[in-house]
Amino acid sequence: MDPDLRDLLSAWRGGDLDEARCAELLEKLRRDEAFRRAFIEETRLLGMLKAVQSTQPRWLVLEDELGWSADERMTSTALEQRVMQHIQNVPQAPKIGPWKWAALAAAVFLIALLVFLPRRRPQETVPPSASPDYVAVVVRLDRAQWEAPDGSHPSEGSPLPIGLHRLRAGRATLTLFNGVMLSVQGPADLNLLSVGRVFCRQGKVRARVPTGADGFTVLAPGSAVVDFGTEFGLNVAASGKAQCMVFQGKVEVSLLNAEGHMLRSQLLSEKMAVDLDPGTGRIQDIAPQPDQFAAAPEMIPPALVLDPSYPDEIRKLRPWGYWRFETQADGLFPNEVPDRPPLRAIGPVSLAGPPGDNHSAVFAPTKVEQYLAMDGSWTPPRPTGYAVELWALSEKFKTSALISLTSRADEPNQNHIFLLEINGLSHHLLHNPCLVRFLDRWPPGQAGGVNVFSQRMYVPYRWHHLVAQKIQDRLELYLDGEFQDAARADPDEATTACRLLVGRLKTDLQFNISQIRPFIGRLDELAVYDRPLSPEAIRRHYELGTASRSIPQGTK
Amino acid sequence: MLEPSEIASIVDEVAQGNRDAFRQIVRAYSLPLRSYLASQIHNLDDVDDLAQEVFLAAFRNLPTFRRGDDFGAWLRGIARNKLYAHWRRTSRHKRAMEAFREEVAHVVEADLEHAAAADRSETIEALLRCIDKLPEKLRRVVRGGLDGEKPALLAEILATSVGAIYNLHYRANQLLRACLQKELD
Numbered sequence: 001m002d003p004d005l006r007d008l009l010s011a012w013r014g015g016d017l018d019e020a021r022c023a024e025l026l027e028k029l030r031r032d033e034a035f036r037r038a039f040i041e042e043t044r045l046l047g048m049l050k051a052v053q054s055t056q057p058r059w060l061v062l063e064d065e066l067g068w069s070a071d072e073r074m075t076s077t078a079l080e081q082r083v084m085q086h087i088q089n090v091p092q093a094p095k096i097g098p099w100k101w102a103a104l105a106a107a108v109f110l111i112a113l114l115v116f117l118p119r120r121r122p123q124e125t126v127p128p129s130a131s132p133d134y135v136a137v138v139v140r141l142d143r144a145q146w147e148a149p150d151g152s153h154p155s156e157g158s159p160l161p162i163g164l165h166r167l168r169a170g171r172a173t174l175t176l177f178n179g180v181m182l183s184v185q186g187p188a189d190l191n192l193l194s195v196g197r198v199f200c201r202q203g204k205v206r207a208r209v210p211t212g213a214d215g216f217t218v219l220a221p222g223s224a225v226v227d228f229g230t231e232f233g234l235n236v237a238a239s240g241k242a243q244c245m246v247f248q249g250k251v252e253v254s255l256l257n258a259e260g261h262m263l264r265s266q267l268l269s270e271k272m273a274v275d276l277d278p279g280t281g282r283i284q285d286i287a288p289q290p291d292q293f294a295a296a297p298e299m300i301p302p303a304l305v306l307d308p309s310y311p312d313e314i315r316k317l318r319p320w321g322y323w324r325f326e327t328q329a330d331g332l333f334p335n336e337v338p339d340r341p342p343l344r345a346i347g348p349v350s351l352a353g354p355p356g357d358n359h360s361a362v363f364a365p366t367k368v369e370q371y372l373a374m375d376g377s378w379t380p381p382r383p384t385g386y387a388v389e390l391w392a393l394s395e396k397f398k399t400s401a402l403i404s405l406t407s408r409a410d411e412p413n414q415n416h417i418f419l420l421e422i423n424g425l426s427h428h429l430l431h432n433p434c435l436v437r438f439l440d441r442w443p444p445g446q447a448g449g450v451n452v453f454s455q456r457m458y459v460p461y462r463w464h465h466l467v468a469q470k471i472q473d474r475l476e477l478y479l480d481g482e483f484q485d486a487a488r489a490d491p492d493e494a495t496t497a498c499r500l501l502v503g504r505l506k507t508d509l510q511f512n513i514s515q516i517r518p519f520i521g522r523l524d525e526l527a528v529y530d531r532p533l534s535p536e537a538i539r540r541h542y543e544l545g546t547a548s549r550s551i552p553q554g555t556k
Numbered sequence: 557m558l559e560p561s562e563i564a565s566i567v568d569e570v571a572q573g574n575r576d577a578f579r580q581i582v583r584a585y586s587l588p589l590r591s592y593l594a595s596q597i598h599n600l601d602d603v604d605d606l607a608q609e610v611f612l613a614a615f616r617n618l619p620t621f622r623r624g625d626d627f628g629a630w631l632r633g634i635a636r637n638k639l640y641a642h643w644r645r646t647s648r649h650k651r652a653m654e655a656f657r658e659e660v661a662h663v664v665e666a667d668l669e670h671a672a673a674a675d676r677s678e679t680i681e682a683l684l685r686c687i688d689k690l691p692e693k694l695r696r697v698v699r700g701g702l703d704g705e706k707p708a709l710l711a712e713i714l715a716t717s718v719g720a721i722y723n724l725h726y727r728a729n730q731l732l733r734a735c736l737q738k739e740l741d
Contacts, residue, residue: 001726006719012657013702014598022656029663040668045729047595048680049687049698051587054600059608062582065615066575441715448715 004028005038012043134159135195136174136182137397137434139461140297144170145186157459164191167203173297175460177425177433178213179396182206185294193219195425206233206294209249210396222278224262226252232268233293245273245288247296255281301393304463304524306358307544311336314389317537319527320378321500325351325361333361333372341376343502343526352522360391360524363503370518371504377408377497378528380418380470382442385532387469388420391524391545394460397434398424400519401505402466403526405498407444414506415444417498420468421505421517422458434458436484438468438477442492452477454484463524465542469532476532481542483535502526557676558584563627570618578615585631587677592632595668596639596661598703606642610635632672636665679740686735694728697721 008025011017017025029036138158146153147166154160160174167186174182178195188203198205199219209216209227216227221240225232230249236242244253246268254265255278266283268274273288314322315336322336323343328351332342347370353359363370380386388403405418419439434457441449452475458464467478473491477484501507503519525545558566558580569577589610593603613634614621621630643658661668687698693714700710707721714721 001723006722006726008660009702009722010707010718011653012598012660015707016653017656019652022652026656026659026663029660036664036667040664040671041733042726042729043595043664044591044668044671044675045732046702047593048591048675048683049732050594050598050600050603050701050703051590052680052683053687053699054590059582059604059611062608062611062615065612066578447712450715451713 002035002038004035005042008039009042009046012039013046133162134177134432134457135162135192136160136176137457137459138172139175139181139459140173140299142171142173144172146172157462159457160192162192162194164189166190171294171297173299175397176213176216177397178216179210179398179424180213180216181208181297181299183294183297200234200236202236202238204233204235204294206247206296207231208296210398220276222256223276224254224256226254228252231296233290235293240278242276243273243286243292244268244276245290245293246270247290253283255283299395299461301352301395301461301522302463303353304358304360304391304393304522304545306525310525310541310544313537313541313544314525314527317527317529317533319529321374322527323525324359325524325526326359327351341374343372343374343500346371346373346507349503358524360393360522361502362522363519365395365520369504369507371507372502373507374500374502378405378500379495379497380405380528381530382417382470382495383472383493385469385471387467387529387531387533388418388527389465389467389529389533389538389541390526391463391465392422392458392519392521393463393523394422394458394519394521396424396460396520398422398520399517400424400521401501401503401517402519402523403468404501404505406501406506408497408499410444411499413446415446416449416505417441417444417496418468419505420466422519423453432457436464436466436477436479438475440470440475440489442490442494444496450475450487450489452485452487454479456480456482456484460521463522463545465538465545467533467538467541469529471532478535478538481539500528557588557628560624560627563621564623567618567621567623570615575615578618581614581627582611584677585628587680588628588672588675589631589635591675591680592672593635593639595672597642597657602642606635606638609638613638626673629669629673632669636669679736682736682739683732685739686732689735690728690731694724694731697724698728698732 004025007017007021008029011022029039136159138154138156138160141156145168147168167184167188167190169186171186172184174184176182176195182198183206184190185204188205189201190203190205191199191201193199196213196215197217197219201221205218207216207218207227208231209229211229214227214229218225218234220234220236220242223242225234225244228250230251231247232251233245233247234242244251248270251268252265253268253274253276255263255276257263263281264283266274271288273286275284275286311324319337321340323333324336325333327334328345331345333345334342347368348364348366349370349372350362351359352362361372390402392402394400399421401419401421403418403420404416406414406416416439421437423433423435423437425433436454436458438452439449454477456479465480469476470489473489475487475489502523505517506515566577566580586607590603590607593606594600597603610631614631621627639661640658643654646654687695690698696714697710700706702722702725707718710721711718
């Protein structure tokens with residue numbers, strides 16, 4: 001590609017150039033017809049790609065001028081359904097609520113959709129291979145009764161797409177891809193608009209919003225709650241009246257006018273509660289009554305229940321190192337393989353599990369450094385192949401390093417040759433969010449390498465079996481006994497002695513959170529091998545732990 | 557695209573008070589118009605805001621449209637005016653790069669208009685099928701886009717350089733053009 005064309009396209013698409021270079025390119029564009037033609041060809045195609053890969057928006061001003069939308073503002077449901085159908089063919093839902101609230105709700109909903117919904121083409125034009133727009137996953141159900149027009153009943157572990165979800169009774173706890181935990185108490189109509197916005201037409205919701213997801217918004221007919229990093233509850237009646245209480249942190253509650261603009265707002269701090277009445281336009285302080293709101297879900301990680309033969313199955317394959325996390329003494333987790341080094345706990349890594357049952361390593365939320373590091377080194381035989389196997393349970397959708405191998409020869413630099421991690425939501429990722437990532441990098445470094453991503457997402461509070469391995473120049477990733485994907489590694493026969501880190505990308509507090517990617521959750525049965533594993537062995541190991549495939553029931 | 561007789565009929569209907577008839581125009585020209593605008597400004601929100609302004613202006617000035625003329629060209633003429641107004645607004649408040657982009661737009665205006673005259677909704681929609689046929693890496697780059705900081709992020713994720721991302725997109729565009737040719741033959 002002609003460097004001049006590349007620079008011009010880069011500047012045209014939002015990049016910067018210095019003044020002299022701009023002048024040079026403009027001059028070439030004026031005098032060189034072939035260059036001009038090539039540039040136009042590229043920009044036209046780029047424009048088409050952008051338009052065709054994004055949703056055609058609702059043009060409200062145009063619709064108002066042409067009088068198209070007046071009849072559809074009679075009910076919120078009609079408008080909501082039309083917009084949702086435009087986006088992804090959501091089935092029709094029965095009309096609810098008095099009409100005097102409908103226009104208000106419609107406007108709120110529409111504004112939210114226009115502002116916040118990802119811009120996508122209608123589903124009918126999306127290629128068949130495109131996956132639905134998932135934004136959350138169900139992590140816990142308590143006597144939940146769904147009421148879906150298509151008869152679907154999401155279970156624990158089910159991903160939920162953008163759209164309307166009705167809960168007739170019981171409670172459902174969801175984790176959105178941005179880490180927000182949302183508990184919904186039925187009867188509730190909840191419309192997932194995007195990963196950062198939900199519309200609650202009626203029902204009780206309670207949101208726990210982690211750092212980084214601030215600004216998460218729950219909309220209701222005529223009102224809205226914007227989070228400032230907190231935990232809050234919102235009860236929405238069918239009439240549109242709502243009550244909000246802050247359990248921790250701070251929120252801004254607002255009443256909205258018929259156009260969906262903020263009419264009045266109020267900041268609420270911890271233990272404050274208000275009545276929101278869109279009818280009278282009033283926000284009124286009330287005595288906080290926590291028991292009137294949806295209860296906080298007790299998310300207790302389940303134990304990893306293994307078949308008793310599991311450890312022997314692993315030992316039979318003669319791993320180079322095998323850490324079971326059954327005992328801890330002086331901050332050391334012993335290696336099951338004789339004469340091989342233990343893992344040393346840095347920070348408050350602990351053990352969990354009742355006496356006599358399987359234990360696991362716990363990485364609890366903390367602000368201090370927390371990871372496991374192996375004393376000594378392991379030299380993975382990269383030319384012939386090696387494997388890393390473990391069980392992991394994450395408490396969050398969050399980019400977190402599980403296993404890192406860094407070159408000893410490059411220390412104190414922490415140059416990776418291997419990384420196994422789970423991903424969270426990132427707007428610049430090319431793959432779907434919340435996948436498992438295996439990175440092989442040679443020579444050791446801080447950038448580059450070859451990636452393999454899982455086809456399926458992981459689910460918080462669920463144990464997953466992971467194997468990342470290299471077979472000569474082939475990289476393979478397995479999740480829960482199933483082959484996910486493979487890639488060809490950069491050709492090289494070399495290897496080096498490595499430091500093995502668990503639960504963190506890099507050590508040292510000087511790095512920011514994205515550079516250390518601390519893991520929060522539980523890990524167990526870590527084994528590293530000087531050879532790759534067979535698909536049958538991987539499948540077998542997973543099956544020996546299938547008793548654990550349930551979501552938290554307070555078993556540990 | 558609509559035939560001149562269809563456009564004439566819509567103009568008549570709108571003149572008689574049937575504003576809903578304009579919907580056909582929005583449907584038929586939305587994608588080519590948004591593509592045209594998106595080929596010149598990178599922010600998608602700006603693209604869609606301007607597209608709405610263009611349709612509004614077209615609706616309000618429909619009586620001035622000369623029957624038999626190319627309606628798409630007329631629409632793009634309005635779009636150009638909106639684009640220049642947009643650049644004037646942003647270059648006053650923003651940076652020299654916006655002024656540079658406006659200057660580039662002036663230089664390529666005639667050639668771009670000539671090329672865009674051939675753009676049809678069906679052509680643009682066929683791109684979706686062609687994207688699907690690209691090799692995985694190229695598909696990722698195409699879906700990632702080339703605006704603003706995206707090339708740098710793509711480069712990081714794909715473990716390559718920003719220049720390589722542009723080269724990959726360039727290669728992808730060549731394949732897409734060849735695919736479009738086949739699709740539309």
